[in-house]
Amino acid sequence: MTAETLYGADDLTHLEGLEAVRKRPGMYIGSTDSRGINHLFAEVVDNSTDEGVGGHASSVVVTLHADGSVQVDDDGRGIPTGVHAKSGLSGVELVLTRLHAGGKFGGSGYKTSGGLHGVGASAVNALSHRFDVTVKREGKVHRMSFAHGVPGVFDGDGPKAPFTKRSGLDVVGKMRRGERGGTSIRYWYDARYFENGAALDVEAVRAKLRNTAFLVPGVSYVLRVEDREDPGTYAEESFHFPNGLTDMVEFLAPDGERAVSGTLLVTGEGTYQENAADENGVMRSKVARRAEVEVAFRWGTGYERTVECFTNTIRNAHGGTHRKGFERAAVKALQEAITKTRGLLKPKEDPPTLDDVLEGMTAVVHVRVPEPQFTSQTKDELSTAGITKVMQGVLERHLREWTEDRRTKAEAKVVLQKIVDAGRVRLAQKQQKDAARRKTALEGAAMPPKLVDCRTTGVARSELFLVEGDSALGSARMARVSEYQALLPLRGKILNVQKASLADTLRNAEIAAIVQVLGAGTGRTFDLAAMRYGRVILMADADVDGSHIRTLLITLFAKYMRPVIDDGRLYAAMPPLHKITTRGRSAETIFTFTQREMETTVARLERSGKQVVTPVPRFKGLGEMDADELWDTTMNPATRSVRRITLGDAEAAEAALELLMGEKVEPRRNWLVDSAARVDQSAIDV
Structure with a gap:
C-alpha cells in the first residue's frame, strides 16, 4: 500500500x-x-x-x-x-x-x-x-x-x-x-x-x-x-488622571531629576491612505483614513530616555510606525532649529543625532487609528505605514512653533543647548574609547586570517556579520560596504555550548575566532565597552540548517556574552526565500520570506494583470544570491530586515536553553511528546 x-x-x-x-x-x-x-x-x-x-x-x-x-x-x-x-x-x-x-x-x-x-x-x-x-x-x-x-x-x-x-x-x-x-x-x-x-x-x-x-x-x-x-x-x-498624558510624563520621569523644560503637549490629526477590504472582502486601494495624534514630552537633566508608545490605549512595547514618526520629527525639527540658532554649533561641527535629542527625554506617544495594523495579536508593534507621516507632520509643526515663538524661544534654547552638549560629550567619549579599543584589539593580537575587517575606527556604526559558509562569504564580500561592515565566515555548526564545558568551548576554533574578533572576553569578565563592533548580525541560510546555526550562536551569546543581547546589539539577518519577477515594460522584482507570502504576492500580481515569471525560484542558500541581491535584501541598512535578539526574562531563557540543548534527555523527550500536537503538519516540508 x-x-x-x-x-x-x-x-x-x-x-x-x-x-x-x-x-x-x-x-x-x-x-x-x-x-x-x-x-x-x-x-x-x-x-x-x-x-x-x-x-x-x-x-x-x-x-x-x-x-x-x-x-x-x-x-x-x-x-x-x-x-x-x-x-x-x-x-x-x-x-x-x-x-x-x-x-x-x-x-x-x-x-x-x-x-x-x-x-x-x-x-x-x-x-x-x-x-x-x-x-x-x-x-x-x-x-x-x-x-x-x-x-x-x-x-x-x-x-x-x-x-x-x-x-x-x-x-x-x-x-x-x-x-x-x-x-x-x-x-x-x-x-x-x-x-x-x-x-x-x-x-x-x-x-x-x-x-x-x-x-x-x-x-x-x-x-x-x-x-x-x-x-x-x-x-x-x-x-484617575484628569490631565492625561501630562500626568503620565510626570509619573514616568526619573525621581529626583530636575526638568530642563516644561511638559509639551502636542495634539493634532492628519489623513493617510492605505489598502483595505470593503464589506464584501474585496481589496480597495487608497482608502482614506484619519488619525488623531497626542504626544507629551519633556527633557530632564539626566541621561536616561523613556519613550512609551500606545495605539488606541494599547501599549506597543516595541513601538512601531508612530514612534518612527515621532523620532524623525524630533530630529529634523530640532536639527533645523539648532542650525538656525546662532552660536550653538561650531563651524564644521556635525548636527546632533537621535541619541542626543532623546537624552534625558521622557515622552508618551499615543495615536487613535480607525483600523490599526499590528505585527501580532499581542499588538506589541504598530505597523500601519501611513501613521509615520501623520505623526511627523503634526509634531514638526509644533516643534517649529515652539522653537520660534518669542514666548517659548528661551525655554527652547535651553533644550537645544542641552542637545548640542550631549552630542559633544558623545563624540568625545567615542573618539577616546575608539582610539584605545582599536589599537589594543588590532595591534595587541593577530586577528584570524579569515576575518574580512572593516576600515572604520568607530564602534557605533560598525557591524560584524557572522556568515554561514565560505560560499556566502564571496557574495557578502562583494556586497558589503567595507567602511563599516566586517565579515567572519563560520564553517559548519559551532559547538553546542549548553552541553560543553568552558574549556571545550574555548578550544572550538569557530568560537575562539568569534571571541577573539569581538575582543571583549567571555563570561564574568566580558566587557561590553571593549567590544570592537556596534552590532553583531547572524547571517545564516533561510533553511533548517541555518535555523540550527542561529540557535547555536544565540546560545553561545546567551551563555558567555550575555551583555551583547541585553544591550540590544545582537541581530539575526532575514534573507528572503523567493525572488518574484514580472515581465513587461514595468517589470519589477519582489523578494518574499515565506511560502504563503510568495503565493499571496504572485496571486496579487496576476490579478492586477502582470505576467509573473514561473516557476518562482527559491534560494537554497545565501551563496545563490549575487552581490546586488544580497546587499538589497540582507545587508543594506536602508532596505534590509533584521530581527533583534532579546532576552526579556533571562531566567526563563536559560531554562528554555537547558531544556532544548542541555545534557538531560528525559525532560526534552517529554516536552517533545507533549508538544507534538502543536505542530502544524501541513507546514512540514516532507
Missing part, C-alpha cells in the same frame, strides 16, 4: 469555532506563559476601555478574586442583547463564541478601538473553565454563562459546579431607576492551556490600569484584590 492511499480525507482536520483557540492558544494570545494569562485580562479590560473612549462609560472596576477568577465591570452601553439576524444568536452569544465577531469591523459602533483582530473576549471564553457575563441594557438585566466557550447553565458557584449545555440569553431582573447600563464579565481561566507556574501578574494588571487611566482621562479605573487569607476583604486602589 502506497503513502498516497494511506493518506485520505479522514486524515484531514477541520477546527471549528473556538476549537482552534483551544488547540493553538499561543497563536491567538501570543504565548502560553504568564504573558498569555495577562493578555487574557487585557483583552477583556480593553473592551471596557473602548466604551470609555467613545464617551459611553465613566468607570471600570477590576476585581481579582481569591479563587483566581477575574471580574471586569463597566458602566457603558452593554453588549447588544438583541438577536442577530444572520446567525440567529443573541449579540452576547455571538461576540463571545465566534471569532472575528463584534462591533469593531465597521459600522458606527466604535470610531476607534484597541481590539481589531477579532479574537479578544471569545479567545478568553475559549480558554476559561467558566465565563459569566451580565449585561444591563434597555431596562433589563441579562445573564449568560459558558464552559470553555460552550453556552449553558452552571448549577452553583465556581467553575466546578454542574454544567448543562444550553444556548440563549436569560433575563434575570430589571434595572433600578436611574441605574446606568454596562457589562460585567467574570472568568476562571483554565491553567491546563498554560505552562506550569504561569499566573496572572498583579503588578502587570496594576500597570495596565494605571497606563489606561492616563490615556483615557475621562474614565476612572479601580483595582480590587481579595485577601486570600480573609475572603470578602478587598484592598482597593483607584486610578
